[in-house]
Amino acid sequence: MKQIFLFLTALLFTCCSSDIEMKAETTSANHGKTLVAYYSYTDNCRSIVTELTNQIEADVVEITPVDKSQKYEENGYAIGTALLNAIKANPNDASSYPAIDPVTVSLSDYQNIIVVTPLWWSQMAAIMQTYLFGAGSQMADKSFSMIVSSASSGISGVVSDAKRLVPEASWMGDALWINNSNRRNTASLIEEWLKTLNFTEGQTTTNKMYITIDGKTQSVTLVENAATHALFEKLQQAPVSITLNSSGGFEIWGPLGFSLPENDQQTTAQPGDVILYNGSNLCLFYGTNSWSYTRLGKIDGLSESELRTFLKAGESNIGVVLSLDNSAAIKEVKSNGSEDGTYYSVNGQRVQNPTHGIYIKNHKKVFL
Numbered sequence: 001m002k003q004i005f006l007f008l009t010a011l012l013f014t015c016c017s018s019d020i021e022m023k024a025e026t027t028s029a030n031h032g033k034t035l036v037a038y039y040s041y042t043d044n045c046r047s048i049v050t051e052l053t054n055q056i057e058a059d060v061v062e063i064t065p066v067d068k069s070q071k072y073e074e075n076g077y078a079i080g081t082a083l084l085n086a087i088k089a090n091p092n093d094a095s096s097y098p099a100i101d102p103v104t105v106s107l108s109d110y111q112n113i114i115v116v117t118p119l120w121w122s123q124m125a126a127i128m129q130t131y132l133f134g135a136g137s138q139m140a141d142k143s144f145s146m147i148v149s150s151a152s153s154g155i156s157g158v159v160s161d162a163k164r165l166v167p168e169a170s171w172m173g174d175a176l177w178i179n180n181s182n183r184r185n186t187a188s189l190i191e192e193w194l195k196t197l198n199f200t201e202g203q204t205t206t207n208k209m210y211i212t213i214d215g216k217t218q219s220v221t222l223v224e225n226a227a228t229h230a231l232f233e234k235l236q237q238a239p240v241s242i243t244l245n246s247s248g249g250f251e252i253w254g255p256l257g258f259s260l261p262e263n264d265q266q267t268t269a270q271p272g273d274v275i276l277y278n279g280s281n282l283c284l285f286y287g288t289n290s291w292s293y294t295r296l297g298k299i300d301g302l303s304e305s306e307l308r309t310f311l312k313a314g315e316s317n318i319g320v321v322l323s324l325d326n327s328a329a330i331k332e333v334k335s336n337g338s339e340d341g342t343y344y345s346v347n348g349q350r351v352q353n354p355t356h357g358i359y360i361k362n363h364k365k366v367f368l
């Protein structure tokens, strides 16, 4: 167990409504790189967090309702139902969410966020929704995942709630579902799940790369090896533009234009995998294939069908830009009507003599 208990007192979060208060109770003396945020009414999620923190180093924050007298299970779970109906009726209104105690943890200290939440009526428990409604916008570009505990119901509704409340986070991998029939295997389920996540303890933003195709940018969590170190160094000098082609119904691939150190291993590449092939070719997977590859990382948070769209599956001559600058992930460039060829930084400042990097020109992102 790597937890050290500490109670933080400074209030660092302010919520968008004074009706919602948040309480801090974190469990590490150091600012770890991973934050586990959980809510638990009947202790199942609490046990999951105990097991999770046996396996990873993380700070823990418990989200608690202001009103601790509620018996959510009484009258056929009537209170739980009412809370969720209020959110459903007005999901953008802070007053729709049940009040929680103040949370005083600074999200800027963390790169990875793992939410552990119960399922209520096939949705995310209302108390956890309150926390993410207030804090979700500060989780943009964090590596995010979730463990959902239910009696038996499937968790797709909870995943949808998380995507609504934390729309900009990069998913490290699929959420883990623990229910009454597999709960006794919690330790091994978490162990296996962590392996699928590309979860790296002590992860920093330096293990992120960004892929831009047709103006859309997705983050990639890089694994730790000689190839990714060399790639990272290369991208520190300038973004790399390459042309890839669809192949085999499972990937787009093509030459990088330079070589990286190989550490090939027989691998079954999965959708989202970013792979080095033969030392100097990049493969981006939307399907699966077994071969001897060097793994570079994984595109964060896209489903298989979203990957097919993003990677332009089936097409040829696909222009792909690799970079380290997530400001390339800006979704839209607003037009002021003029297209005079002036270069602007991604912060909107005019640039007289652009060198290497990402700029806005004629309302479009350009890579020099």
Ligand SMILES: Cc1cc2nc3c(=O)[nH]c(=O)nc-3n(C[C@H](O)[C@H](O)[C@H](O)COP(=O)(O)O)c2cc1C
Pocket: 039, 040, 041, 042, 043, 044, 045, 046, 072, 073, 077, 079, 080, 081, 117, 118, 119, 120, 121, 122, 149, 150, 151, 152, 153, 154
């Ligand atoms: C208000 C409420 C609604 C629930 N709705 C469901 C449900 O629709 N399906 C289900 O499988 N479990 C449901 N449950 C059970 C919880 O998801 C499950 O017991 C979970 O493990 C509780 O986590 P906790 O002990 O950390 O609070 C509900 C529980 C509550 C309190």
